[in-house]
Amino acid sequence: EIVLTQSPATLSLSPRERATLSCRASQSVFSFLAWYQQKPGQSPRLLIFDASNRATGIPARFSGSGSGTDFTLTISSLEPEDFAVYYCQQRSNWPFTFGGGTKVEIK
Amino acid sequence: EVQLLESGGGLVQPGGSLRLSCAASGFTFSSYGMSWVRQTPGKGLECISTISASGGNTYYIDSVKARFTISRDNSKNTVHLQMNSLRAEDTAVYYCAKDRFIGDYDHWGQGTLVTVSS
Numbered sequence: 001e002i003v004l005t006q007s008p009a010t011l012s013l014s015p016r017e018r019a020t021l022s023c024r025a026s027q028s029v030f031s032f033l034a035w036y037q038q039k040p041g042q043s044p045r046l047l048i049f050d051a052s053n054r055a056t057g058i059p060a061r062f063s064g065s066g067s068g069t070d071f072t073l074t075i076s077s078l079e080p081e082d083f084a085v086y087y088c089q090q091r092s093n094w095p096f097t098f099g100g101g102t103k104v105e106i107k
Numbered sequence: 108e109v110q111l112l113e114s115g116g117g118l119v120q121p122g123g124s125l126r127l128s129c130a131a132s133g134f135t136f137s138s139y140g141m142s143w144v145r146q147t148p149g150k151g152l153e154c155i156s157t158i159s160a161s162g163g164n165t166y167y168i169d170s171v172k173a174r175f176t177i178s179r180d181n182s183k184n185t186v187h188l189q190m191n192s193l194r195a196e197d198t199a200v201y202y203c204a205k206d207r208f209i210g211d212y213d214h215w216g217q218g219t220l221v222t223v224s225s
Binding site: 044 | 144151152153154157166168202208209210211212213215216218
């Protein structure tokens with residue numbers, strides 16, 4: 001099973017700051033990596049698929065990069081609605097696995 | 108608008124059974140794989156089972172294999188998860204999710220809580 005490790009666990013930032021979230025895979029997942037956002041009481045929402053492609057309706061301030069084992073989600077300028085938990089997920093090998101999440105909180 | 112509506116969750120004793128259902132609308136159901144993803148505070152998000160668009164291929168994580176069965180009815184736009192021999196560690200919020208492509212999920216239901224406890 002591929003293990004995804006996200007860092008940091010918590011990121012404390014202010015609105016309009018840049019957020020950089022990391023996801024590392026225990027073996028190569030090529031570019032088969034997605035990012036999701038989850039707010040309290042809500043279901044996860046797909047942000048990025050295949051490492052760098054924004055899902056439908058996702059603002060341009062969200063971008064993804066990386067391949068192989070190291071990936072990054074960048075939020076260029078945090079909006080108030082962006083404070084949430086973010087998960088990475090790989091679809092390279094079954095079972096498809098998620099990282100443990102990074103919480104982006106208001107500083 | 109894509110909608111996924113889960114039902115069937117609740118409280119069940121260890122060893123018992125539950126059947127979750129997910130009613131889908133707003134897309135061509137028979138063209139997409141469907142999955143069940145569960146979430147717990149301890150283990151986080153887990154994709155526990157997935158079924159191909161035709162229903163011909165199914166996958167399970169090891170911890171639910173031989174206990175859970177995923178199925179779909181393309182004539183009724185529904186997907187089901189039959190859960191038998193339930194254990195305390197199956198307690199979770201269960202989400203139905205539409206595959207964007209194989210293995211990632213572009214739409215999710217609201218989730219249904221399954222609690223396994225005596």
